[in-house]
Amino acid sequence: MRTTRSQELVDSIIELIDRRRLRAGDPLPPEPRLMEEFGVARNSVREALRTLQALGIVEIRHGYGTFVGDASMAALSPSLLFRTRTRSRDDLRGLSDLLEVRQILETELACRAVGDGKLLAELGECVDRMADPATAAAADRRFHELIGEAAGNELALELIRLFWDVYRQTESLIGAPTSRPEGLVAKHEDILAAIAGGDAAAIGQAVSRHFDEIRRRIEAG
Structure with missing residues (x-):
């Protein structure tokens, strides 16, 4: 009561x-x-x-x-972090669920970003910075934030940031990335090209490939 x-x-x-x-x-x-x-x-x-x-x-x-x-959605970070960690202890289900939701959200937002010339230029600058290990992580995060900003949905943008932060804090559950720095660049170049081409199917495939390496690490774990 x-x-x-x-x-x-x-x-x-x-x-x-x-x-x-x-x-x-x-x-x-x-x-x-x-x-x-x-x-x-x-x-x-x-x-x-x-x-x-x-x-x-x-x-x-x-x-x-x-x-x-x-x-701010940041207030949900502790509970989402706790949920992801505790549900990932045995079968990494929590991390897998987080990845799936993030992919669904970012695919839709990327489709909405089609036709924005300024966005394409800014995304291209992020991709260039990913080639440098010192700036790669920040450029990667900014790449996805830009797509959220272009969609004009404040809640979606906050969720992108929330999912990013929680994933970074739980990534140790599946170990270090296995791809080389040039692989990070290539995956984001594919997303950029798909957005520039305005093909929703291509965008979906490019975003999915972006998460393939993480999925393989989850399956291996």
Whole structure:
């Protein structure tokens, strides 16, 4: 019963934020006002605010008050990381699921990026930087971010970043990459060429090949 009431208060505060059309950075009513608004004790309000803080929905600034947060997907990183690690201990299922969702998302976003000349030039610059081991990882990440940005879907872009970060933190489960640096360049050149050609089927195949090496490491594990 306590858990249900705590969740109800969390939901009520979210509804209050929506009802008052508060945006990221706007202040929430002080604790006494929230206590009065919902008819609950101070400890209940504080517990609910801590829950919302963990989700990135509110930001508690000690000495200043509580403010609406930006609810970034980064707040989900610990739970997704935990889920991927624990479900990958025996059969790497968690990592395999993460890879599959990431491929589905990036294939669709790459298809939406067709016809964007500026994007193609920026992607080409990323591919060039991948040839240098010192900048390869950053260029690889930026390549995929650019595709997300071009699609104009903020949530999808945040998910790309989230999946990237979680994968990098769990990659040790399947060992070091087996492909050579030039292989990284070639895979991204294929994606770039498919986007430039505007062929959805070719894009799907290129994105799938991009993940083939990781799939083989998962299967070998």
